[in-house]
Amino acid sequence: MTLEARIRASLGAFELDVELAVAAGELVAVLGPNGAGKTSLLRALAGLVPVSAGRVTLDGVVLEDPAEGIRVPSERRPIGLVFQDYLLFPHLSVLENVAFGLRARGMARAVAVAQAGRWLDRVGLPAEGGRRPASLSGGQAQRIALARVLACNPALLLLDEPMAALDASTRVEFRRDLRRHLESFRGVRLLVTHDPVEAMAMADRLVVLENGHVLQSGTPADVTQHPRSRYVADLVGVNLFRGRVSHNVITLAGGGSLTTAGAADGDVFAVVHPRTVALYRTRPDGTPRNVWEGRAVDLDLEGDRVRVRLTGSPPIVAEVTPAAVRELGLDRGDQVWVAVKATEVNVYPA
Amino acid sequence: MILAGAGAAFFIVPLVGLLVRTPWMSAWHELGSPEVLAALRLSLLASFSATAIALVLGVPLAWTFARLTFPGRSVLRALTVLPMVLPPVVGGVALLLAFGRQGLLGGWLATAFGIHLPFTTAGAIIAETFVAMPFLVITVEAGLRSMDTRFEDAARTLGASRWTVLWRVTLPLVRPSLIAGAVLCWARALGEFGATITFAGNFPGRTQTMPLAVYLALETNPDAAIVLSLVLLAVSLAVLIGLRDRWLGAS
Numbered sequence: 001m002t003l004e005a006r007i008r009a010s011l012g013a014f015e016l017d018v019e020l021a022v023a024a025g026e027l028v029a030v031l032g033p034n035g036a037g038k039t040s041l042l043r044a045l046a047g048l049v050p051v052s053a054g055r056v057t058l059d060g061v062v063l064e065d066p067a068e069g070i071r072v073p074s075e076r077r078p079i080g081l082v083f084q085d086y087l088l089f090p091h092l093s094v095l096e097n098v099a100f101g102l103r104a105r106g107m108a109r110a111v112a113v114a115q116a117g118r119w120l121d122r123v124g125l126p127a128e129g130g131r132r133p134a135s136l137s138g139g140q141a142q143r144i145a146l147a148r149v150l151a152c153n154p155a156l157l158l159l160d161e162p163m164a165a166l167d168a169s170t171r172v173e174f175r176r177d178l179r180r181h182l183e184s185f186r187g188v189r190l191l192v193t194h195d196p197v198e199a200m201a202m203a204d205r206l207v208v209l210e211n212g213h214v215l216q217s218g219t220p221a222d223v224t225q226h227p228r229s230r231y232v233a234d235l236v237g238v239n240l241f242r243g244r245v246s247h248n249v250i251t252l253a254g255g256g257s258l259t260t261a262g263a264a265d266g267d268v269f270a271v272v273h274p275r276t277v278a279l280y281r282t283r284p285d286g287t288p289r290n291v292w293e294g295r296a297v298d299l300d301l302e303g304d305r306v307r308v309r310l311t312g313s314p315p316i317v318a319e320v321t322p323a324a325v326r327e328l329g330l331d332r333g334d335q336v337w338v339a340v341k342a343t344e345v346n347v348y349p350a
Numbered sequence: 351m352i353l354a355g356a357g358a359a360f361f362i363v364p365l366v367g368l369l370v371r372t373p374w375m376s377a378w379h380e381l382g383s384p385e386v387l388a389a390l391r392l393s394l395l396a397s398f399s400a401t402a403i404a405l406v407l408g409v410p411l412a413w414t415f416a417r418l419t420f421p422g423r424s425v426l427r428a429l430t431v432l433p434m435v436l437p438p439v440v441g442g443v444a445l446l447l448a449f450g451r452q453g454l455l456g457g458w459l460a461t462a463f464g465i466h467l468p469f470t471t472a473g474a475i476i477a478e479t480f481v482a483m484p485f486l487v488i489t490v491e492a493g494l495r496s497m498d499t500r501f502e503d504a505a506r507t508l509g510a511s512r513w514t515v516l517w518r519v520t521l522p523l524v525r526p527s528l529i530a531g532a533v534l535c536w537a538r539a540l541g542e543f544g545a546t547i548t549f550a551g552n553f554p555g556r557t558q559t560m561p562l563a564v565y566l567a568l569e570t571n572p573d574a575a576i577v578l579s580l581v582l583l584a585v586s587l588a589v590l591i592g593l594r595d596r597w598l599g600a601s
Binding site for chain 1: 498518
């Protein structure tokens with residue numbers, strides 16, 4: 001069981017252009033900032049938004065291919081979509097909500113209700129069948145929404161920001177809970193989120209979406225170690241540079257240069273962790289191979305560290321201890337010397 | 351403050367006048383008279399029929415206006431709500447010109463099906479529908495527009511056909527608008543005068559609805575007119591109270 005999708009869709013001025021493959025048993029998280037096109041991607045997969053070009057196949061069955069004039073309507077796709085705010089039907093009881101998909105597929109009422117009841121058991125809410133969705137807590141609503149979708153036995157499960165509607169305090173607990181329910185599902189699982197922690201905690205593989213395009217995909221470890229966009233670099237909290245390397249010197253696209261110890265050639269990304277950036281009042285001598293002058297424009301206390309944002313060529317963020325800030329007498333607007341060891345500049349091909 | 355008081359009095363005094371002049375002793379007797387009963391029966395029949403027709407035709411129309419975009423949509427929409435602002439007499443004249451003996455469709459209806467609408471009970475129903483249906487269309491359309499259509503998306507991804515979505519999701523979700531629209535439509539139909547008398551005439555037992563009976567009785571039997579007016583007032587009050595959450599807030 002696999003999902004293979006090549007989707008191009010224009011929604012007003014917004015262009016979505018995504019290629020995606022998900023295998024059964026794999027949980028892929030599409031991660032991206034708000035407005036990246038995550039929800040549009042799910043709606044396109046579910047057939048709620050027309051695809052202008054591309055091809056969507058699930059288990060070898062073509063669901064959509066504009067070139068061949070194929071477009072399976074939403075109601076006949078074996079796809080379950082859990083919406084961001086769950087969208088439980090407010091005029092139906094919880095049990096009727098879970099039975100809705102079975103009834104819509106023509107199952108007799110009594111059979112559908114009995115089956116829905118078993119799903120309520122499975123998500124741990126056997127006693128809530130008679131209630132109205134409005135009286136449920138966020139976590140309960142999430143589980144009912146999941147049960148409503150899983151009751152239809154979909155081959156592909158799509159989840160749109162499953163945690164966004166929950167209180168921050170209950171999120172950790174429900175993430176564990178959701179993960180357990182998702183593990184028992186055999187089909188293809190795809191979840192979208194703007195929360196990196198959620199993506200890392202849940203997914204086997206990340207797909208980073210920005211502005212309607214896939215910027216990067218890979219295991220969470222791979223993505224965080226080798227960011228390929230400012231968005232991911234900011235999420236991870238590292239300095240990301242792009243440039244062209246020749247003889248261990250990277251000429252940066254944004255101005256300035258960095259010397260690296262690694263061997264590489266051509267266009268590269270270079271990552272410098274803020275903790276490896278050292279600051280001095282006077283020009284340091286000795287080992288550091290990269291030394292330049294910068295101006296501190298922002299100091300932020302984060303945990304037990306101070307993040308110092310510096311302009312210069314190149315601009316960079318340093319993380320130092322509060323004691324170091326005191327020793328340096330560092331304040332906004334001060335000129336400092338920035339030093340980064342060549343061995344701390346991690347380079348990988350762009 | 352004085353002007354506001356005058357404004358309030360302007361509405362209150364006529365109602366008080368109606369109540370003061372009501373012949374409470376003979377009210378029950380007047381209500382039981384054959385003419386009054388006939389008018390009441392006809393009014394109920396015509397107004398409920400008009401509401402039923404408005405529901406059957408008006409809900410699809412409202413759905414079309416709320417969900418589809420097509421050339422001429424705004425023009426068509428303006429035409430369908432025109433009866434709300436059109437003098438009802440003009441509506442009656444227009445109906446005569448369409449369905450009358452010499453009318454656009456009337457001649458054809460008469461020769462092909464033997465249907466004569468003007469000056470019949472059916473004609474009274476048509477006139478009331480013409481004037482009252484826009485209230486239903488407007489209300490239901492507003493309900494459909496303010497509804498979160500993602501509920502329909504959710505239903506479709508759960509395997510519901512368009513028809514199932516409409517019956518099991520869309521219409522239940524706009525139920526408050528449906529009820530409000532139907533009640534407004536019914537109240538307007540019940541009070542219809544101008545279009546009815548123009549298109550259907552004023553025949554007791556056939557086209558003489560309550561408002562027509564009130565107007566006629568004012569000349570011959572003022573007490574009956576007052577009692578009939580009181581019945582219509584009670585109906586209006588009931589509608590207002592029934593819809594108070596919608597218009598007067600929860601206070």
